[in-house]
Amino acid sequence: MRAVWTKIKADLTHRPMVSLLILLTIAASATLLTLATATLTNMSAPYDTSFHELNAAHVWLFFDRQVASRGDISRIEALPGITASTGLRPYVLSRVRLGDNAVWVSLRAEPADRPTVNRLLITAGEGLPAGPAAGQHVCVLGKELDDLYAIEIGQAARVTRADGREVALPIVGLAYNPMWDTYRTSQPPYVYVSEATLRELFPDEESWGWSLGLRLADPNAVTSLVAQVEELLGAGAVTGYTDWRDVKRAAAFGAQINFIFLGAFSGFAILATVLVIASSIGSIVLSQFRQIGILKTLGFTRDQILWLYLGQYLLLTAIGVALGLIAGSALAPLPLKSVAASLSTAYRPPLSPLLIATVLGITTGVVAVAVLGAAKRGAETPIVLAITGGAEPVHPRRPARWGTPGGLAMPIVVSLGVQEIFSRPLRSLLTGVNLTLGVMGIAFGLTLANTLDGYRANPALLGIVYDAAATRYRMSDRQAQQLLSRSPGVEAVYSEYQVEAEAMAPPSPGRTFSVRAVEGELDAFPFPITEGRCFDPDRYEAIAGRGLLDWLGLEVGDTLTVTFREGAGPAVGPAVGREVGREAGRPVSWQIVGQYTEPADMGQVMMVSGSLVSRWVKGVEPASYFLKLAPDHDPGALRAHLADRSREDLNVVFVDQTLPDAVRTLQLAIYGLATILIGIALINVFNTSLLSTREKVRVIGILKTVGMTPLQVVAMVNVNAACLGLMAAAIGAPLGFVFTRAVLRWLAHAYGFGPIHVLLDARAALLLVPLMLLVSLAGSALPSLQAARASIVEVIAHE
Amino acid sequence: MLIEITELRKSYQTGAITFEALRGVSLSIEAGDYVAIMGHSGSGKSTLLHLVGGLDRPSSGHITLGNLQVSTMNETALARFRRSHIGFVFQFFNLVENLTVRANVELPALLGPHRTRAGARLRATALLEQLDIAAHANKYPREMSGGQQQRVAIARALINEPALLLVDEPTGNLDSTNTQAVLQILADCNARGQTLLMVTHDPRAAAEAKQVLFIHDGRLVSSVPGGDPQALAQRLAALQ
Known part of the structure; x- marks a missing residue:
């Protein structure tokens, strides 16, 4: 095994460019995988997460003050099956002016100290002041108001007092209440103040409404609890209640479009990662058949060859995954913080033992399978064939015109560039698959973005057929x-x-x-x-x-x-x-x-x-x-x-106020994720072009020997790369669109969303053609220049 | 005078060590000559061939082919020079394996502007027939024997009717039957007026040349007429 280790070190250090490219591919893939997994983690049961973290009440009861008394509240709290209570929470329905908008809100007294039950999640600014500052008359707004009116912390909410006068309360923060029903056309938004402030504004306690939040031993016993309370207090004492399951259902709809789009992104990202690693690593090992043949002549056994390549690539994988985890963790907050905010849950940093294990496991597994598959093939190829034929012998039964540059009726350098694609179909296929995956990634990102644009421009697609909604x-x-x-x-x-x-x-x-x-x-x-x-x-x-x-x-x-x-x-x-x-x-x-x-x-x-x-x-x-x-x-x-x-x-909400929250936030997230996906796809395209060109150095040496000029070498290599890039664009763009459509439709159906209108801007799709051309040429430019400048003697004579 | 080589030197730097492959070689070759260069491994014979063919650049000295100064040409000019004036034949053939035999032969003709596709096709067909491999025109190099591949390499080298054919160990990878056949083809080329410069350590191959130069430690040490393989072998052995 010492020989194997020596060779591993030699391969890694003496071919720094190839090692670097492999490292880059693995690191880029691991970054994407980290982002995809982090996205899934942040999307996973957001309501349940918030509910758990905020120790939310399972039921809120609203009382008729004429019937219920404070003693009744204590009797309710003592009922069996109740594990905790918020205590009596008074509220008043009041008009609040936010800028030019007047809106009916439920002004709610919230304890300044962190309550044990149904805490608020402060999403911006801070909570109500506690301690010596508790006497300040300030307010915290429900984030639903920010969604509608774009609140700025520090601005004033002008509350209409009991006597009809307006009082300005500085807004110190925004909060998410896990028991506020997100179906906002039927429920007033919440504004939180201290009980002292409520008393200051509405001194007459008789005008207060009463509410009580309860946690239950059996979260599904809401209905029976309400029946118990009615039995205890008599009919009419409780005017209404909020069932946490209703709120959860409403929240699930709010998050539904996020699930669909982000789920599709994550699924694609994981699939793309697996395929990119498999095709990149597989093709690099395949290109080393000649070396495998030479090693076998030196006495390397099949197992030693397998260990040699496995060792090399797993070493690079360990480093690449570490880099990818760091890069993915650094990039994740950009799109995912807004995702978490739109899901009304706390952002969870991606780095967790589970995520590390997932990324490491998937990457290592795919690398191992790809390396072993290709190396096994190399190790089992007869030595002479491996040394003389290299990675892939030319297919002998091809139509003769593919083997005859003159037969393609094109300038010779163009003809040679095109011909190279068809002469080694497996190698071209692997390169093509890599490039196509890149294009699919870009098409995927574009389709998601265009579809969201479509929904934003035409809310009717979401079933919203009105321009404004009013609540009396x-x-x-x-x-x-x-x-x-x-x-x-x-x-x-x-x-x-x-x-x-x-x-x-x-x-x-x-x-x-x-x-x-x-x-x-x-x-x-x-x-x-x-x-x-x-x-x-x-x-x-x-x-x-x-x-x-x-x-x-x-x-x-x-x-x-x-x-x-x-x-x-x-x-x-x-x-x-x-x-x-x-x-x-x-x-x-x-x-x-x-x-x-x-x-x-x-x-x-x-x-x-x-x-x-x-x-x-x-x-x-x-x-x-x-x-x-x-x-x-x-x-x-x-x-x-x-x-x-x-x-x-009347509370009036225009559609362009109601939609943007979900869609705009999601759109930002999708743009962020799509940009990262596209960036990684471009790196992959660049890598693939670079690696496939490096493999042709020997042939280029021969062509230079027989009189190919440096300019012709550059032209030939770039034609080859450009052709593959164009083919990838031609195949990848429609395939990416069809794939995205299928995934979105499947997810939409699975979430009960109904038909989803998937859109791809034709102009954006067409732009993929020059983009791929540019990227492929960028990928091949450097190696083609290197190849044009390479010493013929070193390439040919020392082969 | 076809080739004039003056005080040609070539050294390679490996870390702190400088290796002098050629140490001031001067020689002249007339048009129509058949010159073999013999020497042991590392003597500098292949380096000399590469410098003459413009595959590599000398550290100092001059190479003139006709009225062309090879040693001062840039990369593009060198490529055009190789394409027009030089034909290469290598020990390991160096055919492009994903091109058919015919495509390999036509390739140098199609790289330049002076021959049409039809012209290249005609010339390639004639050469393939002349070298007795016309039946294999649509095969790929891997589908042929070593001897046949070397004939393809020779046909490719001759397609642009170069002034000089540079041949590097042409029989090193062939059996005795194919060795004889390839040597006969090269001799026929020379008989038709082609100038040949061949590098070999095979006395039988060198004996086909009119003149044999011996090179040792980067210097030309002697020159003898070809013809007697045994005498050439003894002289080569004496260089040890």
Whole structure:
């Protein structure tokens, strides 16, 4: 084994360029692998992670102050099955002015000291002051407000006090509350203040609402706990509750598009890494057949040859993986911090024992398989053949024109460059696969970015068919509808309330889900129907999201019988989650006439006519309104008009405010990751060109002997590289697009997202051609110049 | 005078050690000559051949071929010079293995502007027939014997009708039958007016030349007529 070790050291040190290139390939691959694994780690169960880290409550109860007393709170906390409590948390529904925007918020008293249950995750700035500074009147805003109004820390939130005057509270931080329902059209955003501040603003405790967060021994016992509380306090004491499972479902939808895109990125990155390592290392070992033959003549056994190459490459792998882990860890925060923020979870640094083991394991495994496969082939090749034929003997049964430069009817240097590709198909294939993978990586990044652009430009693809949404608080439904439909720039309005329904008949009896009950000028809103047609508002017809159809085992054309839960609509004013005191109604059958892109609850929602639902569910009225605006509408004017006419009772959110949070953050992440992926792909392309050119040095020596000039050498080598680059672009771009589309569609289906519109800008795709040309030429320029300058005597005479 | 070599020196530097391969060689070769250079391994004979053919550059001294100063040419000029004026034949053939026999032979003709594809094709066909390998035109080098490959190398060397054929151990890799055949082809070339400069340590090969130069430790030490392999062998042995 000493001879093997000596040879390993000699190979590594005497061919520094090749060693460096291999190291670069492995380091680049390990970087990509680190990023992919880190992405998956940060995407993994983000809500559960935050929930766990913040020790969130499993249920929040909201009380009717007229019925409940402080003593009742203590009795609830003493109930069996409750493991911890937030204690009584007062809140007040209030109007807050943020810049030019007036918005209804839930002003909530939050302890300054870090509570044990349902802590806030401070995402920017700091939390409420504790200790001596606790008396300062400041506030922390829910990050949902930042998503809507781009809050700057330090700016003031002007809160309308009980006496109607406005008080400016400096904003000291932004926070994520694991129990704030992200379905923001039905729930007011949260603003956190100290109890002292709440008391200062609203001295009359009778105006306070009461809430209580509880952790349960059995997290799934929310419904039975609510029943227990109702039994304890009597009907009406609890006006509503927030079930952590509902919030989780809503959060899952918010994160869904992230999962799809980032999951696709990570999957591709891992696949690309494996293939890049296998093809690069495999082709380098294959190019050393001549050396293997010589070693065998010296007495090296098959096993010694295998150890020789395994030792060399595993040594380089160890160094390369270390470098890759460092580079990947350094790059990861750029895209992944925003991913974590968009998933409302804490960013987890990638370097963990599991990640190191994963990257090291995959890289080492692939290198070992590639090296052993190629070296075994070399070791088993007859010595004479290996020495004389090198890596790959010329295929004897090729059409003669490929072996005849004159037969290609091109200038001789072009002809030789092209001919080289076909004369060694295996080598060309490996090089081509490497280059194609690079192009696929670029196409992948472009497709993800273009698709996101498409969704951003056309929110209807996400199922968002309106231009703005409004939520009323104190005004009546009728007043709201009248005001909205007569406002400047509003072309059409539809209203919506949601009710809970339970499937009555097979195949999935007992399953409950949300139903959107909508009415108004529905024709003006092009709900994206992916199968069938839209429902007729006068008939018992429904359209459903893919998630619901899959969940209930239904198809378009089937009939679904459900019962609605009485009183299950959202409360007028501050919605606080599910309403209690619901009872099952009479069954009613709906024919599912179409499937649409449903943007909530993983598609597990059905949409029907509101006027028909109101016959079955009493006492519910719409509180949410969706607006179609004229193309030339003035958002500022509309907002001012509504604020003025509604006395700032309506919260209005424009679509370009609601979408960017998820999409813009994701887009930044995707751009960041795609840039890294493209960078690594380009390094790989460069490496491949460089290595494949180095292998041709002997042939170039012969050609120079018979009169090829340095310029002709450079031209021939570059033609060869350019041809491979162009072929890779021609194959890799469409393949990358098709692959990306397949992956995205599969993931979209798996997440219940429904059809996904995958886009690739043709101009960007076409730019891949000159890009690949440039990169291939850049990769071959250096070695071609080296080859042109190389001493013929050294190459030929000392061969 | 076809070749005029004056005080040619070539040294190689390996770390602190300088190795002088040629130490002031001067000689003249007339057009139509057939000159063999004999010497032991490391004597400098191959280095001399490489310098004459423009494959390497001398440390000092001059090489003139006709009226061309080889030693002062740049890389591009040297490539054109090799293509037009020199034909090389190597011990290990140095054929391009992914080109067919015909393509290998046509290659030097197609690299320059002075011959058309059709012209190159005609000339290659004639040479292949002349060297009795026309039947193998569409084969690849690996599919042929050593002797056949050496004929292909000779045909390739002759395609541009160079003034000088430089031959490096042409029989070193051949059996006796093929050795005889290759030597006969080279002799025929010379008989048709081709100038040959051959490096060999095989007395039988050297005996085919009209003049044999002996080189030892980088210096030309003697010159004798060819013809008698035994005498050449004895003289070579005496150089030890």
